[in-house]
Amino acid sequence: MERRKNNERTRPTCPEVVARLEACADREHLCGMARFGIDTTTALGIRVVDLRRLAREIGRDHALALELYRLPIHEGRILASMLADPLLFSEEEMDRWVGEFRSWDLCDQCCMNLFRHTPYAYRKVGQYVASPEEFTRRAGFALLATLAAGDKRADEERFRACLPLIERYAREDSRDRVRKAVNWALRAVGKRGGELLSEALAVARRLADDGTFPAARWIGRDAVRELTDPKTLARIGRMRSRRSAR
Numbered sequence: 656m657e658r659r660k661n662n663e664r665t666r667p668t669c670p671e672v673v674a675r676l677e678a679c680a681d682r683e684h685l686c687g688m689a690r691f692g693i694d695t696t697t698a699l700g701i702r703v704v705d706l707r708r709l710a711r712e713i714g715r716d717h718a719l720a721l722e723l724y725r726l727p728i729h730e731g732r733i734l735a736s737m738l739a740d741p742l743l744f745s746e747e748e749m750d751r752w753v754g755e756f757r758s759w760d761l762c763d764q765c766c767m768n769l770f771r772h773t774p775y776a777y778r779k780v781g782q783y784v785a786s787p788e789e790f791t792r793r794a795g796f797a798l799l800a801t802l803a804a805g806d807k808r809a810d811e812e813r814f815r816a817c818l819p820l821i822e823r824y825a826r827e828d829s830r831d832r833v834r835k836a837v838n839w840a841l842r843a844v845g846k847r848g849g850e851l852l853s854e855a856l857a858v859a860r861r862l863a864d865d866g867t868f869p870a871a872r873w874i875g876r877d878a879v880r881e882l883t884d885p886k887t888l889a890r891i892g893r894m895r896s897r898r899s900a901r
Contacts, residue, residue, distance in 0.1 A: 667713060669722045676730055679705055694758035698729035703764070706730060710737035717743045724752060729761065736765040741772035749773065753783065756790035759832050766797040771805055777813055784820055789830050796824070796836035803843035807898060811851055814844045822858050829870035838874045845882040848891040856882050 667675075676699055685700025713719070720739035723731045732752075749770060756762045770776055776798060783795030799821075803814055821841050824833065845855030859882060862875025881887055 666716060666719070669719060669726075672709075672713070672719065672723065672734070673726065673728065673731065675709060676701060676728065676734070679709075679730075688760075691760075693760050695729070696757075697727045701730040703733065706734050707737065710734060713738060715740055721748070729758065732761055733764045733768075736768040739769050741769055742774070744769060744773055746775055746779075749775075749779065753791055753794050756794060759790075759793065759835075762790055762794050763797050763801075766794060766801045767805075770794075770798050771801045776802060780817065781820070784824065789832055792824070792828065793832050793836040796821075796833070796840040800836065800840040800843040803840065803847055811847065811849065814847060814851055815854060818844065818854060818858050822862065825862050825871040825874045826865065826868045829868065834870045834874055838877055841874065841878045842881050845878065846887065846891055846894075848895045852882065852891065 679701045680699040681702070682700055684702060685695055685698055688698060688700060689695045716738050717740040720735040720737075723738070724735040726732075752765060753762075756765075770779065773779075780795050780799045780802070783791050783798065786792050786795070799814075799817055802809065817840070821837055821844070825837050825841075828834065828837070841855055841859060845852050845859070856879065859875045859878035862871045863879050865871040865875065
């Protein structure tokens with residue numbers, strides 16, 4: 656990249672970033688993405704670790720992020736979620752992005768990198784979960800999971816209030832992309848420890864014993880297995896000890 660006279664690095668333009676993305680395209684990785692159920696229609700085959708490296712090089716650039724997301728390039732949209740400023744990102748923009756999700760990895764990366772950091776993230780959980788659209792509902796549960804894992808200072812009541820939603824949609828929606836996000840959210844809430852661990856386990860055990868809905872049983876059994884694993888419990892204990900010491 657060129658440098659200004661004052662030696663400051665210039666911001667790359669959108670076409671320059673697209674050229675960088677195209678240079679990173681990897682046909683073999685693209686095939687691997689398809690095997691994991693990722694929609695590769697507009698993908699180039701770029702590893703997320705390489706996208707993160709490029710994002711660190713570029714730095715926060717909200718205008719560039721919005722421009723990148725408008726392009727039909729899968730990895731460009733993931734990169735956009737890493738560059739956008741959550742304080743400048745509007746609810747309308749979030750809804751527009753979610754409405755264009757067609758792949759689970761883009762959904763999850765946007766929730767992880769950007770959505771959970773916005774001031775209205777918790778409100779959007781309920782809104783998206785209530786949508787019948789598959790990827791919008793997945794976004795709601797993925798957002799809940801990333802908030803549970805990342806927002807260490809949040810009031811536990813925020814997550815307790817979401818347990819009935821988890822239990823409801825574990826039984827009502829058996830679509831694969833949704834059930835996996837529901838499972839992720841249940842495990843993430845339980846891993847906060849304390850009373851939430853026991854309450855999440857109670858939900859998981861009820862689902863595991865469900866005799867009517869196979870998806871609910873899968874969600875419950877997988878969550879019980881992880882939330883009772885000694886290694887998981889040890890990590891939860893260490894995490895809560897560090898939090899108490901602050």
